[in-house]
Amino acid sequence: MILVIGDTNDITTNIAMEWIRHYTKNVKRINFSDYTPLDSLKITNQNCTTKIASIDTSEVEKIWHRRGSIRFLPITLRNANSSLYTYLKKEEDSLLKSLEDILGDTKEYIGSYHKEVENYKIDYLLKAKDCGIRIPDTLITTSKKELQSFFNTYDQIITKDIRYGIKIKAQDSGIYSGGTFVVSEDMITSMKKHFAPTLVQEKIEKKYEIRVFFFKTTLYPMAILSQNDSKTSVDYRNYNREKPNRNVPVLFPKHIEQQILNFIKRSGLSTGSIDLIVDKADDYIFLEVNPQGQLDWVSKHCNYYIEKNIAEYLVFK
Amino acid sequence: MNVQQETPFKLIANCIPVKGAKRSSICDLHRGSIQLIPNDLYELIKNREGSSIIEIKKKYDHKYDTIIDEYFEFLIDHEFIFFTATPELFPKMSMNWYQPNTITNAIIDVGKQSDYNIYHALENLNELRCKHVEFRFFKKISLEEIKTIVEFLVDIKSSIISIDFTIPFDNDFEIETIQNFMSTNGRVSSFRYYGGHENKFISPIDNRRGYIIITDTIISNEKCCGIIDSSLFSVNISTFTESQKFNSCLNRKISIDANGHIKNCPSMMKSYGNITAINLNEVVEQKEFKKYWNISKDKINVCKDCEFRHVCTDCRAYIENPANIYSKPLKCGYDPYTNTWEDWSKNPLKSKAIEYYGLQE
Ligand code: SF4
Numbered sequence A: 001m002i003l004v005i006g007d008t009n010d011i012t013t014n015i016a017m018e019w020i021r022h023y024t025k026n027v028k029r030i031n032f033s034d035y036t037p038l039d040s041l042k043i044t045n046q047n048c049t050t051k052i053a054s055i056d057t058s059e060v061e062k063i064w065h066r067r068g069s070i071r072f073l074p075i076t077l078r079n080a081n082s083s084l085y086t087y088l089k090k091e092e093d094s095l096l097k098s099l100e101d102i103l104g105d106t107k108e109y110i111g112s113y114h115k116e117v118e119n120y121k122i123d124y125l126l127k128a129k130d131c132g133i134r135i136p137d138t139l140i141t142t143s144k145k146e147l148q149s150f151f152n153t154y155d156q157i158i159t160k161d162i163r164y165g166i167k168i169k170a171q172d173s174g175i176y177s178g179g180t181f182v183v184s185e186d187m188i189t190s191m192k193k194h195f196a197p198t199l200v201q202e203k204i205e206k207k208y209e210i211r212v213f214f215f216k217t218t219l220y221p222m223a224i225l226s227q228n229d230s231k232t233s234v235d236y237r238n239y240n241r242e243k244p245n246r247n248v249p250v251l252f253p254k255h256i257e258q259q260i261l262n263f264i265k266r267s268g269l270s271t272g273s274i275d276l277i278v279d280k281a282d283d284y285i286f287l288e289v290n291p292q293g294q295l296d297w298v299s300k301h302c303n304y305y306i307e308k309n310i311a312e313y314l315v316f317k
Numbered sequence B: 001m002n003v004q005q006e007t008p009f010k011l012i013a014n015c016i017p018v019k020g021a022k023r024s025s026i027c028d029l030h031r032g033s034i035q036l037i038p039n040d041l042y043e044l045i046k047n048r049e050g051s052s053i054i055e056i057k058k059k060y061d062h063k064y065d066t067i068i069d070e071y072f073e074f075l076i077d078h079e080f081i082f083f084t085a086t087p088e089l090f091p092k093m094s095m096n097w098y099q100p101n102t103i104t105n106a107i108i109d110v111g112k113q114s115d116y117n118i119y120h121a122l123e124n125l126n127e128l129r130c131k132h133v134e135f136r137f138f139k140k141i142s143l144e145e146i147k148t149i150v151e152f153l154v155d156i157k158s159s160i161i162s163i164d165f166t167i168p169f170d171n172d173f174e175i176e177t178i179q180n181f182m183s184t185n186g187r188v189s190s191f192r193y194y195g196g197h198e199n200k201f202i203s204p205i206d207n208r209r210g211y212i213i214i215t216d217t218i219i220s221n222e223k224c225c226g227i228i229d230s231s232l233f234s235v236n237i238s239t240f241t242e243s244q245k246f247n248s249c250l251n252r253k254i255s256i257d258a259n260g261h262i263k264n265c266p267s268m269m270k271s272y273g274n275i276t277a278i279n280l281n282e283v284v285e286q287k288e289f290k291k292y293w294n295i296s297k298d299k300i301n302v303c304k305d306c307e308f309r310h311v312c313t314d315c316r317a318y319i320e321n322p323a324n325i326y327s328k329p330l331k332c333g334y335d336p337y338t339n340t341w342e343d344w345s346k347n348p349l350k351s352k353a354i355e356y357y358g359l360q361e
Helices: A011-023 A083-106 A113-117 A121-130 A144-153 A185-189 A254-267 A296-302 A306-316 B039-048 B053-059 B065-077 B118-127 B143-155 B175-184 B237-245 B280-285 B348-356
Strands: A002-006 A027-031 A038-043 A048-052 A062-065 A108-110 A138-143 A157-160 A166-169 A174-177 A181-183 A194-202 A206-215 A218-225 A246-249 A271-279 A284-290 B009-011 B015-019 B023-028 B033-038 B081-083 B105-110 B132-137 B162-168 B188-194 B200-202 B211-214 B253-256
Touching: A002 A011, A011 A027, A011 A296, A011 A306, A038 A083, A048 A083, A062 A306, A083 A108, A083 A113, A121 A138, A121 A254, A121 A284, A138 A144, A144 A185, A144 A194, A206 A254, A206 A296, A206 A306, A218 A254, A218 A296, A246 A296, A254 A271, A254 A284, A296 A306, B009 B015, B015 B039, B023 B039, B033 B039, B039 B053, B039 B065, B053 B065, B065 B081, B105 B118, B118 B143, B118 B280, B143 B162, B143 B175, B175 B188, B175 B211, B253 B280
Parallel strands: A002 A027, A002 A062, A062 A108, B105 B132, B105 B253, B132 B162, B162 B188, B188 B211
Antiparallel strands: A038 A048, A138 A194, A157 A181, A157 A194, A166 A174, A206 A218, A206 A271, A218 A246, A271 A284, B009 B081, B015 B023, B023 B033, B200 B211
């Protein structure tokens, strides 16, 4: 049996499910926004068995963990503002982590909730560097002096989050950002001598960006041609609606492809998507990886049929 | 973007040139628009993609430098090309088209005479895992009745993700009521009111998807369908790739006409049984039922020479020569050999077919 962990409105889960069902009836789907009963996770001195939503997991051969996680907390307990929820969620998370390990031991488990939660940019930068892929020079600091001298070293620097996109709830508004922006001299001047840990990187003049979705060892790279447009020249996620960036299929030079495959292996990731840039000298620079990254528009714009390929892997391989 | 004379140019992979008899088009499948180009430019792109402008100019002994510059200005303006020193790293987009389900779209017609059970039909469509349904009512219908249909789909957790309603205009019509209805019922993608006092397009609210069209045309039966017009071109990857090998209207379609007859399209003569007597999946299994699905534009007379052939929705129900299933759609007024559009219904050469189908006004 194939088990898919996705979400109700996730287009990728929906399309892939159509394909899986086209090939087999032997599939079950679990949605992040639903409540999934945990019938039992039973550990005795003889063995360890699990039954989730009436599915005996010993019958499951492959798990594709596309998005979110299983949610064992009944919906009535999910009041995001209560401290009870914060506690219960922590407990649930640790259970999910163990469960992922237990299931991953006996069957093929593709995708991961825990890799998504623990998506530490610095760790992956180091891994990429170890695999021989260029990375932007990076500084994490709490000191204005260090920041200033880093700033002085490069033509331009950018900043982005270390792990979590900015999501700060204020009384009647909030500050939200998941993107990247350029750091100006003025910004630095206005900062105090010491501040919370902040990540900055040299800004690399790019020819184009590449978003590559990977599933196992298959790479689906898409080039995002955005340089002509000041709105998107830092981070393509700052979309331009009128003239959207051109997105086209692209190939990696052989040695870069090998480095990327090495990186994937080294990170222990079975699926995800990687952002890279190609600079003016045709160097490939690793930016970040998203273990539960989107693939919908990579598939659509390049006519890759990724969802179909995933389904075929799950059913036939 | 600036012109780079010395760097090779590459076409954006999802902007695809299509050659016609007298001129060509570039179908921008990403932004959903189409631009017309001379066949010379088509040839230039086809034969010289991957070369630099300088090389191209040299190839033509610098005889056409001004024209070549103009061509490239146009291509750059529309962002159809980019310059790259590594053109070999930018492959063409695959032209494959796949679909997991045998039926993807359906038309359900309801008239005064209809006595079949629509709910039964919807259950049948769900079994086929159909995605889109167009309901056409040739009689008055209340919003309450429409609600019941939509709620039924929710109840059975139907595979149908989009429904379009074509219904007669009613003086009680209120934009807001309909917009609210669509925003609370995600499956409903549009309402088209015919027989109104004006022609009007009402965009969806807040970037959502439900839109409303009001037209003053009267749609009293299925004979109104099959019109080919540039406003109906569908410029996207899915239609473009599907049309390479399949019919761009009839492929994976099933219909129930107002009398309950199961057909590929309600306007076609051939019925494969009545929904009161036979289930849709039994019909789909008949090989004969799918006989039009593989009639791609490349097999159709005239269309095969048309620069719009991969964005144009075909029609096999009304064709110029009813005796030849490969003849051009009757209701197309375009002539790719002269690049002119005319009113198809006034073309004397078409009068016989018009009479044959009983389409006279
Ligand atoms: S000639 Fe054929 S392809 Fe061209 S517009 Fe008419 S129907 Fe469409």
